Amino acid sequence: MIDTIGTDIPEGEERLRLDVEDGLGVLTLCRPRKLNAWSWESTRQLGLFADRIRFDGSIRAVLLRAEGRAFCAGIDVTAPGGAITGRSGAERTHHYYEGLRWAHERFRAFARLPQPVVAAVQGYCLGFGFELALMADVRIAADDAVFALPEAGLGVAVDAGGDLRIAREAGAGWAKLLALTGRRIEAPTAERLRLVQQFVPTAELSGTSRALAAEIAANAPLAVQGIKRGIDAYADAGMTEALDRVAMNAAITLTSEDSREGYAAKAAGRPAAFEGK
Numbered sequence: 001m002i003d004t005i006g007t008d009i010p011e012g013e014e015r016l017r018l019d020v021e022d023g024l025g026v027l028t029l030c031r032p033r034k035l036n037a038w039s040w041e042s043t044r045q046l047g048l049f050a051d052r053i054r055f056d057g058s059i060r061a062v063l064l065r066a067e068g069r070a071f072c073a074g075i076d077v078t079a080p081g082g083a084i085t086g087r088s089g090a091e092r093t094h095h096y097y098e099g100l101r102w103a104h105e106r107f108r109a110f111a112r113l114p115q116p117v118v119a120a121v122q123g124y125c126l127g128f129g130f131e132l133a134l135m136a137d138v139r140i141a142a143d144d145a146v147f148a149l150p151e152a153g154l155g156v157a158v159d160a161g162g163d164l165r166i167a168r169e170a171g172a173g174w175a176k177l178l179a180l181t182g183r184r185i186e187a188p189t190a191e192r193l194r195l196v197q198q199f200v201p202t203a204e205l206s207g208t209s210r211a212l213a214a215e216i217a218a219n220a221p222l223a224v225q226g227i228k229r230g231i232d233a234y235a236d237a238g239m240t241e242a243l244d245r246v247a248m249n250a251a252i253t254l255t256s257e258d259s260r261e262g263y264a265a266k267a268a269g270r271p272a273a274f275e276g277k
Helices: 040-054 089-111 128-135 162-170 172-181 187-192 202-217 221-235 239-254 257-268
Strands: 016-021 024-029 061-066 117-121 124-126 138-142 146-148 198-200
Touching (some): 024 040, 024 202, 040 089, 089 128, 117 202, 128 162, 162 172
Parallel strands (some): 138 198
C-alpha cells in the first residue's frame, strides 16, 4: 500500500536527505547500494522535502545530487508495496490511476518549487531517474552519465512525464525516438539534444554543479523565482492535461499482461513476446 498520509521518515528508511548550506538546499538521493532506485516511498519523501524547501526562506536554490556511482537506475522492483492490487482488473487499473495522480502531485510540487533546482547527474540515469533529472531547471552531467527511458521494452508507459519533458526540451521527434526504442544516450549526446546544459569530467561534477547553484542563489530571490515561474508558464503550457493522459496510459499498461511478460523476460534474460493485451 502507498503511504499517502505519513509525514515522518523512519530512521534507516531514508531515500533522500536534505542539508541546508549557505543558501543552498542540498537534496541527496542516499541509497547508493540500491543505485538510488526509486519507489512509492521515494515519491512520498520527495513530496515532504518539496514542502519543506518551498517555505524555507534560507534556501535560495536547490542542488539535486546522488550518492554512489549512479544518479538513479530506475524503479526499485523489490521495494515493499511496489505492486498495486485490486479485486478486479478494472479496480486495479483505477487504483494505479489514482496512485499515479498522487505521485504526479508530488512531482509537480518538486518541479514547481519557487527555488531553481540544479541536478548533478552521474552514472546510470535510467527510467524514473531520467524523469527526475528532467524535473530540474538545469542539469549538469558527468562524462560517465548514461540516460534512457527503457519502459516500452518492459511493456509499460513512461509514467512521470519524462517523454513530455524531452519533447519540450529536444522536440517531439527525439522524445518519440528515445521513449519508443529505450535507447541509451551518453552525456555528449544529451547535451547536444539540450537535455543537459553542460557535461564535465566526473571528478568535477560536484564542484561545477554546486558553483552553479550558488551563483543562482546569490541573485535576488524575488527576481530569480519570478523568472522561473514565467519561463515555466510558457514551457509547460498543456503539461497538466498531458500528465493526466500519462497517468491513465500508465495505469492501463501497468495492469496489462504485456507488462507481466516484459518484467518476466527481463528477469530471465530473454526477449519479451508481447501480445498487446
